[in-house]
Amino acid sequence: MENTIKKILALGLREESLPKLLPLFEKIMLPKGHMLIKAERLERFVYFIEEGIARAFCHKDGKEITFWFGSESDILLSYNSLFLNKPGYENIELLKSSVLYKLPHSALQNLYGTDLEWANWGRKLAESELIKLEEFFIARQFKTAKMCYEDFMKSSPDILQRVQLGHIASYLGISQVTLSRIRAEIK
Amino acid sequence: MENTIKKILALGLREESLPKLLPLFEKIMLPKGHMLIKAERLERFVYFIEEGIARAFCHKDGKEITFWFGSESDILLSYNSLFLNKPGYENIELLKSSVLYKLPHSALQNLYGTDLEWANWGRKLAESELIKLEEFFIARQFKTAKMCYEDFMKSSPDILQRVQLGHIASYLGISQVTLSRIRAEIK
DNA sequence: GATAAAATTTTACAATTGTTAAAAAAGAAA
DNA sequence: TTTCTTTTTTAACAATTGTAAAATTTTATC
Numbered sequence A, B: 001m002e003n004t005i006k007k008i009l010a011l012g013l014r015e016e017s018l019p020k021l022l023p024l025f026e027k028i029m030l031p032k033g034h035m036l037i038k039a040e041r042l043e044r045f046v047y048f049i050e051e052g053i054a055r056a057f058c059h060k061d062g063k064e065i066t067f068w069f070g071s072e073s074d075i076l077l078s079y080n081s082l083f084l085n086k087p088g089y090e091n092i093e094l095l096k097s098s099v100l101y102k103l104p105h106s107a108l109q110n111l112y113g114t115d116l117e118w119a120n121w122g123r124k125l126a127e128s129e130l131i132k133l134e135e136f137f138i139a140r141q142f143k144t145a146k147m148c149y150e151d152f153m154k155s156s157p158d159i160l161q162r163v164q165l166g167h168i169a170s171y172l173g174i175s176q177v178t179l180s181r182i183r184a185e186i187k
Numbered sequence C: 001g002a003t004a005a006a007a008t009t010t011t012a013c014a015a016t017t018g019t020t021a022a023a024a025a026a027g028a029a030a
Numbered sequence D: 001t002t003t004c005t006t007t008t009t010t011a012a013c014a015a016t017t018g019t020a021a022a023a024t025t026t027t028a029t030c
Helices: A002-010 A015-020 A079-084 A105-114 A116-140 A145-155 A157-162 A165-172 A176-186 B002-010 B015-020 B079-084 B105-114 B116-140 B145-155 B157-162 B165-172 B176-186
Strands: A026-030 A035-037 A045-051 A053-060 A063-071 A091-094 A098-104 B026-030 B035-037 B045-051 B053-060 B063-071 B091-094 B098-104
Touching: A002 A015, A002 A045, A015 A116, A045 A105, A053 A165, A053 B116, A063 A157, A063 A165, A063 B116, A079 A105, A079 B116, A098 A105, A105 A116, A105 B116, A116 A145, A116 B053, A116 B063, A116 B079, A116 B105, A116 B116, A145 A157, A145 A165, A145 A176, A165 A176, B002 B015, B002 B045, B015 B116, B045 B105, B053 B165, B063 B157, B063 B165, B079 B105, B098 B105, B105 B116, B116 B145, B145 B157, B145 B165, B145 B176, B165 B176
Parallel strands: none
Antiparallel strands: A026 A098, A035 A091, A045 A098, A053 A063, A053 A091, B026 B098, B035 B091, B045 B098, B053 B063, B053 B091
């Protein structure tokens, strides 16, 4: 569970605190296409991606919008379910067959309520995601579709390789036709 | 300090825990146009807006991008400074003369490191901002400029009234000319 | 109230992007 | 391989949006 532990420690936890959580993990392997999390349902688990790739999407005005990609060392969860205990808008599907570590919300929430170090770990998790999202949001303001794609090529070359282009276009907020045009032009 | 306390309690703090923080607040009044936080500097304070309105902006490719508005009951801070202890990209200016409560980062950080309830308060602060930003981000994917403006009218009518249109156009990621066209059309 | 400064709207034109539909290419299954 | 399905690209056209510059309106200052 190398990638999973790397992720946990990167958020500033001391190694000595790991044993409080690790025994609660369940290792699971799931095939490509599996829907891990579905919208409008209260989800009861978070998943650490040990190996594999996933995307989160929701439905808006009949369209499917991809708003997140995760791969090795990322955590996969429904914000609404974990943070607010209510059903969310998130659908999360595996794009490749994957190895995950599964953890009940209740395990995290118990630690948050009783252990100062884990409460601060949870704080740093949310803070780091917040900064990442804000930077992505700002980076995209006033960019042309071409610039957005070039940024994506630089920041996420691995995802570009592993994910189909329709999902990437959706993630970038552009039509697939526009993405194709840009790719033809860049070559 | 009604609005400030309302904000703190809304994140799930028990009233009995307030005295640990309140004495450390300093009340300040500042005029319109005051730059509270400047980019490329390590900021040492967070501010609770008791009364007034502010915007955060950064510079990107020579352009000024407004990416946040805050008013009564919002907290005003540099994510990079508070979360990562490093200079940020955020500039924050007051758009009206304002009444604020000023708090040193060190006060919050001490509480996070010693008090379970406050550590969880900090976690919830980041989590709630994260959900808000993600929803805003998703809401904007594939929307026309007109839809973005209509959403903004609904969700932030007070800010629309109090902030000049150039800043709102920037926040929505559209040019001011486009915003003017939309407003002419809607009437 | 008069004047200057700042913010907003309008105009004209060019560039980017979306939509629909069809063609081509790539991948999966028999 | 051959066939079927899915994904990606291309084409044609329409709609949206940006840019630059000028005109108008609003706000601030004397």
